[in-house]
Amino acid sequence: MLSHSGTLPEYRVVTRFQPSGKMGFPGPYPGRAVRVRSERAVDAASNSINASAVKSMLSRGMRELTGATGDHDAWSHFISPSDTVGIKVNCSGAPEINSNPELVSAIIDNLIAVGVPADRIYIYDRFENQLKIVNFGPKVAAGVKISGAESARGSILGYDPRTYVEVNFFGEEDTRSNLIRLVSDTFTKVINVPTMKEHRAAGVTGCLKNIAYGDFSNVARSHQKEKTNTYSFIGTLAAVEPLRSRTVLNIMDGLRSLWQGGPFLQSPKFLFFPKQIVLGTDPVTLDHVLLDMIEDKRKKEGAPSLFERGANHLKRGPELDPQYNSFIREPGHIEYASTLGLGVFDKARIKETVIEL
Amino acid sequence: MSVLLAAAFLLQQITVAPANADTAQLSKAATPRVTFHANEASATRAPWVDSNGWRYLRQPDGHFYCEAPGATAAALAAGEAFAYGVHVAIHTDDAGLAPLNKMLAFLSDAKGGDFSPLVNIGFVDDGSAEAGEFMNLLVRRNLLFRVVKQADPKLDLTVTPGSAEYPKAEAVNPSLLAEKVRGNLTDAKRLLRIYGSEVVVGRLVGNGDAARLYLINYGAARSPARGLRVRILGTFSKQQAVQFDSAETQLTDVSTDSGATEFTLPELKTFAMINLAK
Numbered sequence: 001m002l003s004h005s006g007t008l009p010e011y012r013v014v015t016r017f018q019p020s021g022k023m024g025f026p027g028p029y030p031g032r033a034v035r036v037r038s039e040r041a042v043d044a045a046s047n048s049i050n051a052s053a054v055k056s057m058l059s060r061g062m063r064e065l066t067g068a069t070g071d072h073d074a075w076s077h078f079i080s081p082s083d084t085v086g087i088k089v090n091c092s093g094a095p096e097i098n099s100n101p102e103l104v105s106a107i108i109d110n111l112i113a114v115g116v117p118a119d120r121i122y123i124y125d126r127f128e129n130q131l132k133i134v135n136f137g138p139k140v141a142a143g144v145k146i147s148g149a150e151s152a153r154g155s156i157l158g159y160d161p162r163t164y165v166e167v168n169f170f171g172e173e174d175t176r177s178n179l180i181r182l183v184s185d186t187f188t189k190v191i192n193v194p195t196m197k198e199h200r201a202a203g204v205t206g207c208l209k210n211i212a213y214g215d216f217s218n219v220a221r222s223h224q225k226e227k228t229n230t231y232s233f234i235g236t237l238a239a240v241e242p243l244r245s246r247t248v249l250n251i252m253d254g255l256r257s258l259w260q261g262g263p264f265l266q267s268p269k270f271l272f273f274p275k276q277i278v279l280g281t282d283p284v285t286l287d288h289v290l291l292d293m294i295e296d297k298r299k300k301e302g303a304p305s306l307f308e309r310g311a312n313h314l315k316r317g318p319e320l321d322p323q324y325n326s327f328i329r330e331p332g333h334i335e336y337a338s339t340l341g342l343g344v345f346d347k348a349r350i351k352e353t354v355i356e357l
Numbered sequence: 358m359s360v361l362l363a364a365a366f367l368l369q370q371i372t373v374a375p376a377n378a379d380t381a382q383l384s385k386a387a388t389p390r391v392t393f394h395a396n397e398a399s400a401t402r403a404p405w406v407d408s409n410g411w412r413y414l415r416q417p418d419g420h421f422y423c424e425a426p427g428a429t430a431a432a433l434a435a436g437e438a439f440a441y442g443v444h445v446a447i448h449t450d451d452a453g454l455a456p457l458n459k460m461l462a463f464l465s466d467a468k469g470g471d472f473s474p475l476v477n478i479g480f481v482d483d484g485s486a487e488a489g490e491f492m493n494l495l496v497r498r499n500l501l502f503r504v505v506k507q508a509d510p511k512l513d514l515t516v517t518p519g520s521a522e523y524p525k526a527e528a529v530n531p532s533l534l535a536e537k538v539r540g541n542l543t544d545a546k547r548l549l550r551i552y553g554s555e556v557v558v559g560r561l562v563g564n565g566d567a568a569r570l571y572l573i574n575y576g577a578a579r580s581p582a583r584g585l586r587v588r589i590l591g592t593f594s595k596q597q598a599v600q601f602d603s604a605e606t607q608l609t610d611v612s613t614d615s616g617a618t619e620f621t622l623p624e625l626k627t628f629a630m631i632n633l634a635k
Contacts, residue, residue: 155583156553161610161621168544171536173498174552175544176586 008232012166017184017241023078024245025238027281029065031344031351033289036061037276038357042255044273049255051102053357054277058106058251060355061279071110078248079189081115086122086187088247090195090210091130096265098130099193099253101139103277107191107251108140118143124182126150126214149180149217159217160184165237169221169229177216183243190247192283196254196274196290197262198298200319202230203306203331205263206290207250207283208342212237223327226314231330235337238283244342250286252278259297261319270322272297284343285350287334298322306331373447373457383422383446386412389433391556391576406556406575409434410496411489413441414504415482425457426450429578429627432460436601436628439464440560440571456602460628463601467630472562472569477513477548478502478538487528488518494535499549499559500542514542552586557625561589563633568593570631572622582625593618593633600629 022028040053059071068074079085087107089099104123111121121144123136128148136146149158159178168175183190194210201223202209212234213219219237222229238244254274261270274293280286295306303322304313306329315324338345386409393404412421421438423445425431431453438445449457480495482488482504495502495516508515516538519525527534544550549559549570556576562569570589574582592613598606606629608620622629 152580152583154553156586156621157584157623161586161619162612171532171539173555176552 009167009169009229011232011236013236013240014166015163015179015241017163017245019241020245023189023248023281025247025281025283026285026341026343027248028077029281031282031285031349032065032280033282033285033350033352034061034064034279034355035276035289035352036064036279036355036357037274039275040357041275042273047256049100049102051105054100054102054255055106055109057277057357058103058110058279060357061251061277062110064353064355065279072113075110075114078191079111079114079116083116083188084120084122084186085111085116086124086182086190088190088192088194088211088214089123089125089131089134089136090193090205090214090253090263091125091127091134092205092214092263093195093197093258093265094130094133097195097197097256097258097263097271098134099195100255101134101136103251103253103255104136104193105140107193108144112141119145121145122147122182122187124148124180126180126217127153129153147182149182156217158182163240163242165216165233165240167229167233170224172221174218174221177218177237179240179243180215183215183246187246190243192247192250194250194252195263196252196257196278196293198259198270198294198306199262199329200325201228201327201329202234202333203329204287204290204294204334206252206287208234208238208287208334208337211243211247211283215243216240226316226327228327228330231333231336234333235340235342238337238342239340247283248281250280250283252286252290254278254290254293257293257297259294259301260303260322266318267320282343284334284338284345285352287337288345288347288350289352291331291334373449373461380422380446382420384412384416384419386421386423386434386445388423388425388430389437389573389575390430390578404556404576406497406558408493408496408558408573408575409437410441410558410560411492413438413443414480414492414496414502415484415489417441417443420444420446422446422448424448426453427578428452428456431457432601432627433573433575433577435460435464436571437573440573460601467599472564472567474501474503475548475561475563475568476501476503477546478542479505479509479512479515481505481507481515481517483518485518487525487531490531491516491518491523491528491534494531495538496558498535498539499547499551500535500538501548501561513546514538546590548590550588552588553584554582554625557582557585559587566635568633570633572625572629572631574625574627577627583623585622585625587620587622587631589618589633590616591618592616593635595632595634596620597632598622598629599632600626602626603629
């Protein structure tokens with residue numbers, strides 16, 4: 001299923017951090033995914049989110065994942081009052097498709113209930129301008145900090161100069177991708193809140209891609225040509241310490257999704273509403289669930305599989321015709337990440353619980 | 358409107374050219390800047406840097422004339438000429454006059470140090486246009502070289518256009534040739550790396566115990582370079598930065614590990630000098 005050929009780039013990982021604790025990828029629940037769906041979660045006609053339904057979905061999912069009887073106990077599996085928590089959202093498709101404030105707000109309420117002060121909770125992403133489009137501030141608890149690593153596009157000041165992956169893909173001069181400085185200097189825990197989307201280069205963008213390409217600088221260089229380096233770069237970045245050890249929980253936002261042209265909504269016809277969230281600590285397992293979901297949807301729409309690599313399906317430009325794509329997609333990046341020890345890809349070893357509310 | 362009535366001597370090698378200056382005896386230099394060729398096919402999406410570095414390295418004793426209109430280009434031209442130590446007459450307009458004078462005053466204050474260029478590549482220049490473009494790409498990639506007549510064993514690499522390694526047939530793509538030079542030298546041996554900008558060029562000089570790095574932001578007219586990570590081969594325990602058009606410049610995240618000195622320059626507006634000492 002890896003669907004990749006050729007030699008991999010030579011990566012050099014530079015970090016002063018060592019793995020720590022039992023948390024982090026794949027965490028205490030390898031091979032485990034909890035999918036919670038509610039028809040009430042989204043009103044498709046008005047494209048609006050029901051915050052109350054989302055809160056219930058999160059509560060049910062967290063209790064199912066941990067076996068706890070209450071929310072406080074469930075969240076205490078991962079977070080303690082002394083933590084400083086970064087919530088890694090995905091705003092790359094804003095305003096049409098991004099980590100929904102209703103879900104992020106519910107997560108924050110639980111963190112505060114556990115005892116984490118609001119001013120030690122950060123909503124963060126790479127690009128400040130995209131965070132501003134979503135405008136989380138008025139929609140979440142007062143005092144929560146919102147931080148974009150790049151207040152000006154391309155600025156490296158929000159990144160840690162001592163934690164990076166160095167690789168030369170195609171002769172580019174800047175060969176470093178640096179970790180967001182908040183992750184290495186400030187956060188003790190990270191909660192990953194990706195969206196569930198097709199991605200024209202990576203195949204899908206879920207847990208792995210959100211935590212990898214969303215936490216490091218200078219990553220777009222990996223997909224400048226039809227044949228990209230997303231296959232190995234995503235997992236390599238996700239495995240870098242301290243990001244790997246500090247990311248204790250993944251909550252995939254599948255309230256809205258898109259099945260073509262991602263990560264941006266290039267046409268409303270590609271938007272659909274799975275009305276679900278998927279929780280777990282194993283990003284590989286969760287992304288496998290996502291992969292199956294997007295494949296199913298594309299099949300229903302008559303679109304080629306994400307694993308299609310034929311030149312007859314390649315065409316540079318806006319991906320408005322689902323038969324074509326600008327890149328050879330690399331959904332095999334998920335299985336590749338499993339070879340780095342980040343999680344379980346083998347379907348036979350995955351336990352997925354589906355809950356309908 | 359052209360100004361500059363008095364050709365004032367301001368620095369040893371940089372003069373301000375009057376509007377009616379006789380430039381026939383001077384070699385023409387390009388206006389230092391960045392241009393974007395969005396509608397042209399190219400191998401990369403990189404912005405096009407109009408640098409004179411290769412001209413100045415080809416003719417270190419030459420006398421140049423640079424037309425540099427606007428608030429940024431004239432100051433940039435002066436900084437560039439100073440970094441390469443060449444004679445340049447700069448002609449600017451109303452907007453450029455004050456920044457140019459300010460830059461010349463800055464450079465006058467900054468003089469000092471008995472420095473020679475620090476390079477580890479030799480380039481056998483046949484004087485052709487193709488060799489010129491090849492050198493231009495090396496400058497833009499901060500692959501530090503000097504022109505040599507023949508291979509110099511003291512250098513890590515000698516580049517001879519037209520040789521089997523760098524055949525004339527490949528001259529149509531100087532970017533690929535520059536990439537080949539980079540590969541043959543290896544990144545580990547590069548004297549200078551600049552991360553965080555495609556439009557900043559560095560010039561490194563030194564004398565064994567001390568060194569100075571000139572940083573030129575060719576994109577200054579569009580925006581400052583917000584955050585540059587610089588890696589210089591060699592350990593320099595002292596670092597100090599001064600910058601034209603910026604009152605104070607602090608280097609951050611300095612490290613001197615693994616035989617290299619690294620630091621971050623939080624913002625580069627137009628031109629900076631980093632003084633280093635062991």
